[in-house]
Amino acid sequence: MTTDTCPAWDPAECEGTTGCPPRCPRFIDKRGEPILIEPYDGDRFEGLVSMYVDYPEVHRSMGVPPVTREHIESWLERLIDRGYNVVAAHEGEIVGHAAYSPCSSLEPQFVVFVDPDYHERGIGSELCRHVIARAADNGHEALVLDVDGDNERAIHVYRRMGFETVDRSGNDLRMRLSFDEPIVETVQLPPAERPANA
Numbered sequence: 001m002t003t004d005t006c007p008a009w010d011p012a013e014c015e016g017t018t019g020c021p022p023r024c025p026r027f028i029d030k031r032g033e034p035i036l037i038e039p040y041d042g043d044r045f046e047g048l049v050s051m052y053v054d055y056p057e058v059h060r061s062m063g064v065p066p067v068t069r070e071h072i073e074s075w076l077e078r079l080i081d082r083g084y085n086v087v088a089a090h091e092g093e094i095v096g097h098a099a100y101s102p103c104s105s106l107e108p109q110f111v112v113f114v115d116p117d118y119h120e121r122g123i124g125s126e127l128c129r130h131v132i133a134r135a136a137d138n139g140h141e142a143l144v145l146d147v148d149g150d151n152e153r154a155i156h157v158y159r160r161m162g163f164e165t166v167d168r169s170g171n172d173l174r175m176r177l178s179f180d181e182p183i184v185e186t187v188q189l190p191p192a193e194r195p196a197n198a
Contacts, residue, residue: 023133023187029121033090037130040085040099047094048087049073051115059116061148062172083108084138086130088123098127100135100143107176108135110143128161129187136179143177 027035040048052065052072060067066075079085083101087094098112110131114124135143145163147154149171162181167174177184 023130027088027123027126029118029123029126031121033121035095035123035126036089037086037096037126038089040080040087040097044087044094045076045080048076048097051094051097052076052113055113056116059113061151061154062146064111065113079111084131084134086127086134088114088118088127090118096123096127098124098131100131100140103138106140107142107144108140110135110145110177125157125161128157132161132177132184133187136184141179145175147173147175149173 023037025036025038027037029035049069049072053069055065057067064075066072079099079101083099083103085097085099088096094115095118096112096114098110100108100110102108110128112124112127112131114127132143143163144166145158147158149155149168155173155175158175158177161177162184163175163177165173166176
């Protein structure tokens with residue numbers, strides 16, 4: 001599996017093939033940089049751990065990602081064993097991660113994190129779209145997530161993806177995306193057929 005990316009990508013012209021996954025893995029971020037988003041591979045474990053080891057406290061929420069390397073590895077092992085995971089790579093380095101877990105649930109829990117150096121580039125939104133597309137393709141009925149009510153940036157992204165608040169406990173929100181929502185169908189279209197921002 002190659003992680004090299006080509007600056008000449010133009011996903012807008014792609015019409016897809018029968019061998020494509022539910023969402024095209026090639027993505028151009030808001031700075032014009034090519035990002036590859038692909039299913040997690042065991043060879044990526046150390047790179048994934050490295051992304052989280054120095055994750056700033058200000059970007060941690062509700063206890064995740066964990067703080068110590070040991071706890072990060074344990075958390076990731078559980079996510080990998082029980083769920084579906086995708087990573088975003090730039091020039092071979094992991095810069096984002098999203099997952100849903102457990103795969104056995106009709107409405108698994110969703111998480112997404114982007115290296116803070118890569119925030120505001122659309123990578124988190126694209127990771128969300130990949131997980132939504134894959135979860136729908138795998139027969140799940142919805143995704144749910146928990147988010148701190150003060151995390152306005154994350155809540156804004158989730159709402160744009162179609163998540164709705166379904167419960168509140170103190171300052172924590174439970175949000176849910178039903179796969180009856182229009183976003184689910186549009187994220188699976190080839191890039192050339194997608195509406196803007198889908």
